[in-house]
Amino acid sequence: MNHIAIKMLMGDRGKYLGIVMGLTFASLIMTQQPAIFLGLMARSYSFISDVGLPDIWVMDSKVQFVDDIKPLQDTELYRVRGISGVEWAMPMYKGLLKARLADGTFQTCNVVGLDDATLIGGPPVMLEGAVEDLRRSDGVIVDIDGAQDKLGKPSPTPGGKRIALRIGDSLELNDHRAIVVGIAKVTRTFQSQPVVYTTYSRAKSYAPKERKLLSFVLVKAKPGQDLSELARRIRATTGLAAYTREEFMSLTYEYFMHNTGIPINFGISVLLGFIVGAAIAGQTFYNSTLENLRQFGVLKAMGTSNWILLRMILLQAVLVGTIGYGLGVGLTAVFGYSMRHSILAFKFTWQLLLFSGAGISLICIFAALLSIIKVIRLEPAIVFKG
Amino acid sequence: MNPSSLAVRCQNVVKIYDTGDQKVTALNGVNLEIALGELMMLVGPSGCGKTTLISVIAGILDQDAGYCEVFGEDLLNMSNQHKLNFRALNIGFVFQAFNLLPSLNAAENVSIPLIINGIKRADAERKAVAMLERVGLGARVTALPAELSGGQQQRVAIARALVHSPRLIVCDEPTSSLDHETGRTVMTLLKEVALHNDRALVIVTHDARIFEFADRIAEMDDGHIVEVKGTKG
Numbered sequence: 001m002n003h004i005a006i007k008m009l010m011g012d013r014g015k016y017l018g019i020v021m022g023l024t025f026a027s028l029i030m031t032q033q034p035a036i037f038l039g040l041m042a043r044s045y046s047f048i049s050d051v052g053l054p055d056i057w058v059m060d061s062k063v064q065f066v067d068d069i070k071p072l073q074d075t076e077l078y079r080v081r082g083i084s085g086v087e088w089a090m091p092m093y094k095g096l097l098k099a100r101l102a103d104g105t106f107q108t109c110n111v112v113g114l115d116d117a118t119l120i121g122g123p124p125v126m127l128e129g130a131v132e133d134l135r136r137s138d139g140v141i142v143d144i145d146g147a148q149d150k151l152g153k154p155s156p157t158p159g160g161k162r163i164a165l166r167i168g169d170s171l172e173l174n175d176h177r178a179i180v181v182g183i184a185k186v187t188r189t190f191q192s193q194p195v196v197y198t199t200y201s202r203a204k205s206y207a208p209k210e211r212k213l214l215s216f217v218l219v220k221a222k223p224g225q226d227l228s229e230l231a232r233r234i235r236a237t238t239g240l241a242a243y244t245r246e247e248f249m250s251l252t253y254e255y256f257m258h259n260t261g262i263p264i265n266f267g268i269s270v271l272l273g274f275i276v277g278a279a280i281a282g283q284t285f286y287n288s289t290l291e292n293l294r295q296f297g298v299l300k301a302m303g304t305s306n307w308i309l310l311r312m313i314l315l316q317a318v319l320v321g322t323i324g325y326g327l328g329v330g331l332t333a334v335f336g337y338s339m340r341h342s343i344l345a346f347k348f349t350w351q352l353l354l355f356s357g358a359g360i361s362l363i364c365i366f367a368a369l370l371s372i373i374k375v376i377r378l379e380p381a382i383v384f385k386g
Numbered sequence: 387m388n389p390s391s392l393a394v395r396c397q398n399v400v401k402i403y404d405t406g407d408q409k410v411t412a413l414n415g416v417n418l419e420i421a422l423g424e425l426m427m428l429v430g431p432s433g434c435g436k437t438t439l440i441s442v443i444a445g446i447l448d449q450d451a452g453y454c455e456v457f458g459e460d461l462l463n464m465s466n467q468h469k470l471n472f473r474a475l476n477i478g479f480v481f482q483a484f485n486l487l488p489s490l491n492a493a494e495n496v497s498i499p500l501i502i503n504g505i506k507r508a509d510a511e512r513k514a515v516a517m518l519e520r521v522g523l524g525a526r527v528t529a530l531p532a533e534l535s536g537g538q539q540q541r542v543a544i545a546r547a548l549v550h551s552p553r554l555i556v557c558d559e560p561t562s563s564l565d566h567e568t569g570r571t572v573m574t575l576l577k578e579v580a581l582h583n584d585r586a587l588v589i590v591t592h593d594a595r596i597f598e599f600a601d602r603i604a605e606m607d608d609g610h611i612v613e614v615k616g617t618k619g
Contacts, residue, residue, distance in 0.1 A: 001501060004490065011489025298485045301446045303474025303502050305467070380446040383485055384437045384558050 005312035026277020027328020039345030046187035054218035071212035113203025129182025139181035146194020289371035317368035393586035399452035414609030430606035478547030482559035537568035
């Protein structure tokens with residue numbers, strides 16, 4: 001009876017396409033919106049994941065997320081270095097400074113100061129130049145997106161595309177001259193501000209004069225150390241906060257989850273996608289069953305059992321669900337691929353496939369259940385009614 | 387009549403529809419016997435209970451009281467599964483509105499009763515094509531119902547009703563949607579193909595033009611059989 005079920009489903013092309021399109025729309029929204037959400041949330045901790053070497057991040061105990069900088073005294077660095085189990089500890093400056101551009105405008109930049117000697121915490125991928133070039137006089141490394149866009153030089157033609165910063169170009173950071181010595185690829189941050197890397201001592205000279213300028217102490221554990229235990233020891237000894245990389249990413253992620261409207265906004269989009277998809281697909285599927293009710297009645301009169309009719313409806317639901325889900329997920333993948341070079345945040349994980357799959361299954365089960373109840377309650381004697 | 391020669395035996399069959407605010411008595415003590423090899427027509431005004439009676443006889447509606455036996459089997463006391471199997475094997479249906487599945491072609495429509503009886507699709511469609519050839523539609527086996535005339539659709543419906551060789555064929559106004567000539571052709575076909583000594587045909591009709599095809603005509607009124615008369619002298 002399976003082929004009869006499929007032909008009954010596809011017999012009315014308009015309705016069939018309506019059901020598939022409703023499910024495609026729902027699947028697209030339920031996959032694409034969470035993918036953007038996950039991409040956005042991943043950006044909240046991208047700076048931490050980009051800094052690969054350290055095992056533990058040490059900071060002021062009141063820090064709530066990675067951009068919530070509460071500077072420490074430089075002496076804290078030496079206290080951390082003195083704790084057993086620490087292989088090395090390096091300073092890092094992170095702060096927002098204004099850059100004066102060639103056209104006289106200002107652009108806020110995320111300035112990262114790395115330990116002068118080791119340059120630990122540098123950019124993950126160098127596109128031009130080398131991290132060691134930071135040791136050159138006034139040297140800074142600029143991220144490629146910032147260099148091409150927000151820090152770029154004005155176009156000679158009005159309204160034209162900005163001219164990207166190149167090695168050798170200069171800019172002013174808080175009235176201090178800085179020379180571009182490298183271009184790096186970094187993961188976009190949440191605010192999408194340009195990232196400028198320099199040495200720790202130079203960063204301190206760029207920053208407004210304050211008593212405390214040390215943002216983080218980056219710690220590498222000795223081989224065989226239990227990282228959680230070492231972080232606990234650092235906290236107990238210094239009174240500072242110490243997190244493993246994963247803990248710090250989680251702290252940042254949780255902060256954005258609980259203190260911004262992002263999850264609720266995306267949650268509403270996903271819910272709307274689910275509701276609209278369920279309404280369109282569910283109702284069209286149910287209407288299609290209602291229109292086929294006499295046909296189901298004929299099959300029932302001829303001796304088809306309720307169990308077989310139930311299987312026929314489930315097959316129809318699985319078929320439209322699979323096609324709609326596949327199209328929605330496929331469109332999401334195409335969307336993500338076409339936006340891969342844009343500013344849009346997008347993170348497509350296998351968990352999202354399960355999530356939207358579960359959503360589409362719910363819609364299909366809901367639609368099929370309504371139809372099944374109708375068909376099972378159907379009196380076969382309907383076939384003789386005019 | 388000898389019970390073994392009976393296809394249908396109804397005794398004091400009562401059916402009352404409860405519409406909520408009122409009860410409508412559709413069958414009010416119907417007594418009817420249909421013999422094997424017989425073509426029985428049920429006639430009478432609209433609402434007299436003809437359709438309800440063939441629904442009970444065909445096993446798609448349960449009576450509220452009385453006894454209805456088809457080929458010696460009491461339909462009311464059958465289990466649901468037994469009744470489904472009984473209908474699938476023994477009953478063929480022809481409807482006024484044809485009730486063909488619009489998205490299936492003629493051969494696929496005709497093959498449905500065979501598939502319900504567990505015959506594989508390819509074999510069922512082969513038999514369906516053979517049956518369509520018997521009813522003169524061998525050239526239209528792949529046509530969809532919408533591509534067929536009313537008469538052709540009714541012939542497909544007849545082929546569907548007969549393809550699994552049921553012993554009782556129940557027809558509801560089989561000619562009312564057809565012109566006179568096509569109606570006569572359909573009746574001739576039904577009588578030729580459907581009627582054998584081990585089968586019976588029950589036809590509900592208003593169409594006096596086809597009364598001549600009946601062996602007996604049962605006239606109903608107000609839920610009763612008021613008269614049964616033979617047509618062959």
